Amino acid sequence: MNPHQLELFYHVAKSRGVTRATRQMPYGIQQPSVSAQVNALERDLGVTLYERRPFKLTPAGEELFRFVEPFFGSINEVRAKLQGAAQFRIGASPIVFRDYLPPVLEAIQRQFPRLNMILRALNQPELIDAIEHDELDAVISLIPDKLGPAFHAVDIMELPIILLVAKRSKIKSANDLWSNKKITEPLISLKPNELICQLFQETLTNRGLSWLPKLEMDSLDLIEKYVEKGFGVGLSIRAPGRTCPSTIRALKLADFPTVRLGVISRSESKHEPEACHAFLEEVRRQAARFPPRKD
DNA sequence: CAACGACTATACTTTTACCA
DNA sequence: TGGTAAAAGTATAGTCGTTG
Numbered sequence: 001m002n003p004h005q006l007e008l009f010y011h012v013a014k015s016r017g018v019t020r021a022t023r024q025m026p027y028g029i030q031q032p033s034v035s036a037q038v039n040a041l042e043r044d045l046g047v048t049l050y051e052r053r054p055f056k057l058t059p060a061g062e063e064l065f066r067f068v069e070p071f072f073g074s075i076n077e078v079r080a081k082l083q084g085a086a087q088f089r090i091g092a093s094p095i096v097f098r099d100y101l102p103p104v105l106e107a108i109q110r111q112f113p114r115l116n117m118i119l120r121a122l123n124q125p126e127l128i129d130a131i132e133h134d135e136l137d138a139v140i141s142l143i144p145d146k147l148g149p150a151f152h153a154v155d156i157m158e159l160p161i162i163l164l165v166a167k168r169s170k171i172k173s174a175n176d177l178w179s180n181k182k183i184t185e186p187l188i189s190l191k192p193n194e195l196i197c198q199l200f201q202e203t204l205t206n207r208g209l210s211w212l213p214k215l216e217m218d219s220l221d222l223i224e225k226y227v228e229k230g231f232g233v234g235l236s237i238r239a240p241g242r243t244c245p246s247t248i249r250a251l252k253l254a255d256f257p258t259v260r261l262g263v264i265s266r267s268e269s270k271h272e273p274e275a276c277h278a279f280l281e282e283v284r285r286q287a288a289r290f291p292p293r294k295d
Numbered sequence: 296c297a298a299c300g301a302c303t304a305t306a307c308t309t310t311t312a313c314c315a
Numbered sequence: 316t317g318g319t320a321a322a323a324g325t326a327t328a329g330t331c332g333t334t335g
Contacts (some may be wrong), residue, residue, distance in 0.1 A: 004322090019302055033323050035303060050329095052303065 005041040006064075008034050009049060010072040013065045016055045035258045080116065087116040088275040091130055091139035094121045095220055099242065101140075102269070104256045104282045111278055123218060125193045131264055138265040138276055140283060142195045152267040154280060158258040161200055163251040164234035171233070174251045178209065186214035186232030188223050195259060198219065200235055203256050224248065240290035 008021070012034065015021040022031045042049050049061035057065060080087045088108075092101060097119070105117065116249070122130060127141040131151065143153045163258060165171045177183055189197050204211055213235075218221045220236050225232040228247050237248075244250050263280050 017302075018304095029300085029322095030324055032304075032325085036305085037322085039304080054332095 001041060001044055004248055005037050005044075006068050007072055008037045009041055009064065010068045012038055012244060013050065013057055013061065014069075014073075024245070037186070047262065068268045086275070087118055088112075088138070088272045088279070089118040089120070089134040089136045090128045090279065091122055092141070093127070093219075095124060095239065096140050097121045099239070104279070104286050108279055112275055115272070115275055123190070124195050126189075131266065134173050134266065138263055140261070140263055140280055143260045143262045143264060144195055151264055153264045154282060155260050155262040157261050157290070159261055160241070160258050161196060161238045161253050161256050162236055162252065164224060164236050165249050165251060166227055166230050167247050167249050169196045169230070171251070172249075174253050177233070178207075179225070183209070183211045187211050187235060188215040188217060188226050188232045189213040190220070190223070190273060191216050191218065191237035194290050196235060196237060199257055199259060211245060239240075240287075 005232060007042055008029075011021040012018055013023045018038065019031050019033050020032050022029055025034075038049070045060075047060045048058050049064060050057045062179065090101075090105075105119075108117065120130065120136060122212070124142050127136070127139040128147075130136045131139050132148070133168040140156075142159075143155065144156050147153055163177075171177060171185070177185065189200070192201075192213075201212075214232060215223075215226060217226065220239075223236055224245070226232070228245060238250065263283055265276050265280070
């Protein structure tokens with residue numbers, strides 16, 4: 001039972017499978033090597049640690065995993081500590097990074113000069129995925145309704161879903177669209193797994209309408225660009241403190257649900273709680289600069 | 296139920312690390 | 316520098332689950 005075998009077993013158990021482990025390992029190693037090492041560990045112990053397919057840890061495997069997980073699971077954290085640079089990993093959408101985060105990050109940097117901030121710009125589904133896999137400590141994201149108990153979500157603001165049309169388009173309000181049973185304007189939206197799209201499509205379905213996107217973009221900026229060029233109607237949200245370009249008209253969507261923008265962190269994370277708290281406070285303070293619009 | 300793809304194990308070869 | 320053992324790599328066979 002050598003440490004290398006235990007490390008590989010940890011990755012196999014965490015990734016739930018040998019092949020998956022080799023793909024997710026922090027360093028390069030081929031599947032047969034992992035397979036051979038974990039098998040050698042089992043042979044040495046004289047115990048089966050997991051059922052192969054479907055993957056399931058045996059009681060012995062569970063016990064061994066409980067033993068090795070605290071060690072191998074906190075290696076990166078310990079490394080950062082030893083290097084004197086506690087790290088705090090923040091995720092947000094590219095737009096949030098561009099338009100809202102700089103003052104927040106500056107404030108955190110002033111408060112924690114030694115803190116090593118790791119920043120990742122991702123879209124909403126990837127942000128949720130990253131925090132679920134403990135790859136980030138805090139994310140600013142639209143908050144899904146179903147969020148596990150392991151996560152702590154704090155609402156910052158409610159944002160209305162809007163449609164964007166080119167000013168020169170003859171569509172003046174959303175009702176102009178709904179009046180036709182079949183909507184002929186091309187819809188430009190984010191990818192279907194984005195919360196905004198799901199909420200929008202659900203609401204349409206409830207009203208007996210069908211309008212699937214013709215163009216799928218991966219940022220709201222791109223959607224705006226293509227609306228401007230006259231490629232169709234864009235699905236977006238009204239971002240606070242930003243005004244539409246003069247060539248674009250934003251259409252309110254009466255009786256459509258709003259989305260909640262907030263900060264999600266891991267509730268049990270003992271990892272940099274001060275920084276996490278300060279981050280949340282700073283986001284709140286910045287958000288307060290944008291009073292809710294009442295139109 | 297055959298065809299296919301994904302996963303795991305095995306056989307064999309090459310590389311690496313260590314030591315005399 | 317050359318020998319040795321361990322570990323990693325390549326190729327591939329076997330097995331299982333899915334799909335048309």
